[in-house]
Amino acid sequence: MWKLTTIVAVAAACLPAHAQDSADELAKQLSNPVASLISVPLQYNADFNIGSEDGTKQLLNVQPVIPTSLSDDWNLITRVIVPVVHQDDVFGNSGSQFGLGDTTPTLFFSPKAPTSGGWIWGVGPVFLLPTATDDVLGAEKWGVGPSALALKQTPGGWTVGVLANHIWSVAGEDARADVSATFLQPFLARQLSGGRTLSFNLESSYDWKGDAWNVPVNIGYSKVTKWGGQMLSLAGGVRYYLETPGDGPDWGVRFTLTLLYPER
Template structure:
């Protein structure tokens, strides 16, 4: 049985197709707009807890599906007068069915993916914000078809520029195998995510990105292109972002998915 290509998604940028909350009153619009912009900046001073649901369809000969809930808290911490450390851990919970031919269904935990960015508190003179640090892959998958039994590590870098109406940037990392089972193939994956976010009034954002992965061991690209729309709203006393979108695969391994959808609920905790 062939193992399906693994696609690791190391960063969430704000996305949504359907607004699931009522509009904020005018007195709260500035706060919503500010939070929406911070969500487009992965190294902003904002604690966020996204619950990101992804569904991908059209795997292999049996038209298989994969459902993934990524629990991915992002927590910034001040480590000096000039520097922040932004910690982010992706914990995937996966249900999939016939994604590798007639492979039946699997449900459980996938591989956990922590990333740590060291980032200056102030942008450069040209308005550039950046961060750099390590990324890791932990072999926590509860089933062989939910992730390889390989430890991984490598560098990660983020560069972005903000204006009043736009955020544009790119996230990149590379993960190599650093240990694990000799029965599973080595990992050497480059992740490249250019993103463009258009900020609209009322805490709304329209985002385009490509979460591209290149598998150097198999010389294969996986390139999902996402179009998403998001809305920041207050639910009781809690500020939240509701998001959703669609994606198509410009490139995928043989037997890979054809298209997918994404819905995200994010709890927001602004830093003082």
């Protein structure tokens, strides 16, 4: 069976000065989830040592981000996460499953200009769509809730912020458990020269129905570069789980290829 893999090549070490300036600006925008930048991240995740059979879960998140200008003062940022999953023995000796997971679109309404204190923010709804192709890959529920984001970028190249949302199920398969889940992601990034960024975040989530935390720490390194006429970002990193529900994974890896479409 076909399995998810990501092939990431190493970009050229040096760019012309004007290209480096462009790369630095794009790297800064990538650290801002509500920047006016069309991007298509292809994020590959692999988690290991899951459950009693030391199962493995591979996840390819296709995450297009599309900003739309609503007025002179406001943007609408549409962020969609479509997961493609391949997993082996994640529920004991449960065999392999492959297919789509549930889709989560988020709409952020965000001012184009930062506040007087330099803060960038956005608010809007988040949705849960039951698009999973296997009942073990999704919740089989429709859901909705609020989402909010706040961040600040300093002249010294630091980005600090937090993203949060909560989803309640509102319809779906009656035999499946209801959804009430909070996602909280504090993040910190240090922009370096040449379009490089070092990032840290906690992708913590709390299941209110199951009374359980899932708290992975992600450390990543990325670089903006150009292949032919296409601007893109290459990223890699590791993940360690501080807490997981049940016998969850110990650690994992992440590699991301992000296609960038800056305004011309």
